[in-house]
Amino acid sequence: MNPVNPFINIDRERCTTPFDCKRCLRACPPAVFVVFGAKMVKGVELDKKAPGNYAIVPMYRDKCTACRKCIEVCPVDAITLTMPQEAPAP
Ligand code: SF4
Ligand code: SF4
Numbered sequence: 001m002n003p004v005n006p007f008i009n010i011d012r013e014r015c016t017t018p019f020d021c022k023r024c025l026r027a028c029p030p031a032v033f034v035v036f037g038a039k040m041v042k043g044v045e046l047d048k049k050a051p052g053n054y055a056i057v058p059m060y061r062d063k064c065t066a067c068r069k070c071i072e073v074c075p076v077d078a079i080t081l082t083m084p085q086e087a088p089a090p
Pocket of ligand 2: 010016019023024025076078
């Protein structure tokens, strides 16, 4: 992983219906995010407007360029980026 890739945190108290939103997912040029069912029930399609049924995760953080477009489009300010500390000199 590139040492300058930021850590991406999603506040799930704020982002409750990501499958219905997906704004960060659509805005992200390198497609860092994926949405998956948090309460999988085989053969049942979960209500995308019911809080907690889905979760969005920064699956491909190693592709993040820190452009912050996801932060700009999130309607509930659920995303924060943290730049990692530079590795100490050997
Ligand atoms: S900062 Fe840019 S590249 Fe990184 S996850 Fe957000 S939109 Fe994608
Ligand atoms: S833009 Fe914000 S509210 Fe919408 S799915 Fe992404 S993190 Fe959740």
